[in-house]
Amino acid sequence: MSLLEDLINLDITETGSIIAEYIWIGGSGLDVRSKARTVKAPIKSPKDLPKWNYDGSSTGQAPGEDSEVILYPQAIFKDPFRKGDNILVICDAYTPQGDPIPTNKRYAAAKIFSDPAVEKELPWFGIEQEFTLLQKEVKWPLGWPVGGFPGPQGPYYCGVGADKAWGRAIIDAHYKACIYAGIQISGINGEVMPGQWEFQVGPAVGISAGDQLWCARYILERITELAGAVLSLDPKPIEGDWNGAGCHTNYSTLSMREEGGYEVIKKAIEKLGLRHKEHIAAYGEGNERRLTGRHETADIHTFSWGVANRGASIRVGRDTEKEGKGYFEDRRPASNMDPYTVTSMVAYTTILYNP
Ligand code: ADP
Ligand code: MN
Ligand code: MN
Ligand code: MN
Numbered sequence: 001m002s003l004l005e006d007l008i009n010l011d012i013t014e015t016g017s018i019i020a021e022y023i024w025i026g027g028s029g030l031d032v033r034s035k036a037r038t039v040k041a042p043i044k045s046p047k048d049l050p051k052w053n054y055d056g057s058s059t060g061q062a063p064g065e066d067s068e069v070i071l072y073p074q075a076i077f078k079d080p081f082r083k084g085d086n087i088l089v090i091c092d093a094y095t096p097q098g099d100p101i102p103t104n105k106r107y108a109a110a111k112i113f114s115d116p117a118v119e120k121e122l123p124w125f126g127i128e129q130e131f132t133l134l135q136k137e138v139k140w141p142l143g144w145p146v147g148g149f150p151g152p153q154g155p156y157y158c159g160v161g162a163d164k165a166w167g168r169a170i171i172d173a174h175y176k177a178c179i180y181a182g183i184q185i186s187g188i189n190g191e192v193m194p195g196q197w198e199f200q201v202g203p204a205v206g207i208s209a210g211d212q213l214w215c216a217r218y219i220l221e222r223i224t225e226l227a228g229a230v231l232s233l234d235p236k237p238i239e240g241d242w243n244g245a246g247c248h249t250n251y252s253t254l255s256m257r258e259e260g261g262y263e264v265i266k267k268a269i270e271k272l273g274l275r276h277k278e279h280i281a282a283y284g285e286g287n288e289r290r291l292t293g294r295h296e297t298a299d300i301h302t303f304s305w306g307v308a309n310r311g312a313s314i315r316v317g318r319d320t321e322k323e324g325k326g327y328f329e330d331r332r333p334a335s336n337m338d339p340y341t342v343t344s345m346v347a348y349t350t351i352l353y354n355p
Pocket of ligand 1: 126128186202203251257
């Protein structure tokens with residue numbers, strides 16, 4: 001090991017201090033930002049941490065003459081990069097007067113999840129984050145010949161081998177880093193389009209699903225930074241006969257998981273159909289390029305559902321149908337969706353909305 005690596009791995013436990021990396025979402029609503037500060041150990045909950053601030057004029061979130069944005073610590077994870085007792089801190093953002101800033105989607109989501117009717121239903125979410133890895137210099141998918149295309153889709157989904165899977169070290173490093181951090185990452189797989197992968201977070205309860213997915217995205221950005229690849233959450237990175245990238249959101253409530261749950265599921269799907277337009281509007285930028293009715297998607301303008309149907313907006317699994325209870329999958333969200341918005345909207349429409 002080099003002296004540089006030795007120093008990076010120095011154990012600072014004895015000092016009684018730890019490093020807290022404060023993470024927030026920047027002005028595009030998709031860019032993750034972070035900065036670090038030293039705090040006294042031990043930190044057991046976000047409440048033990050001080051609020052902090054950043055220059056919102058540099059992230060497109062505040063005017064220069066009144067640039068301060070305040071970070072409120074909301075969730076903590078173990079830091080897989082610094083290890084030891086060091087932590088990652090997921091924050092949301094407020095004006096100095098205490099109002100959530102417009103890009104703070106967590107605030108409204110937390111409100112919905114703290115509604116007693118929603119809390120009682122213990123909503124679970126399993127989010128499948130699909131993403132594409134790009135070559136840094138040319139922004140073209142990993143493994144693809146520069147200026148050209150690989151052979152057609154078919155051999156790549158869950159594929160193995162040097163001519164089928166590109167970027168596995170990144171995906172595997174991310175997998176373990178997420179488990180270490182305390183994220184409920186439930187699996188990974190190679191995707192249909194070469195250079196595209198998926199990880200799943202869940203089932204996680206309520207607002208925690210969003211906190212965990214954002215932390216997992218942050219960790220992925222950090223690992224791709226180390227590996228010299230570029231992370232793309234574009235829902236259709238390559239036009240033509242190539243699969244897009246989604247963020248399928250698997251969902252269940254307590255009543256759906258209990259006896260008679262299948263009836264509750266059917267009612268929930270009916271309500272989702274009534275608010276299809278509103279959901280599509282909130283399910284990610286550029287999703288119209290992905291939801292074409294081809295490549296395992298449903299057409300963006302039409303709401304549909306079906307058992308085991310990967311061409312429907314909502315898919316119910318065979319097991320759920322057979323057991324008469326379980327969960328369903330909303331296949332519409334794009335890879336670049338905000339999980340706070342999507343999870344809370346699904347909970348709102350299926351639990352609180354009364355047509
Ligand atoms: P797919 O077959 O669509 O590829 P995945 O296996 O990739 O599905 O992802 C399914 C996700 O759903 C996982 O994260 C899993 O933990 C989650 N899940 C399982 N059971 C439930 C449930 N009852 N409610 C919500 N999510 C669930
Ligand atoms: Mn999946
Ligand atoms: Mn997938
Ligand atoms: Mn899926």
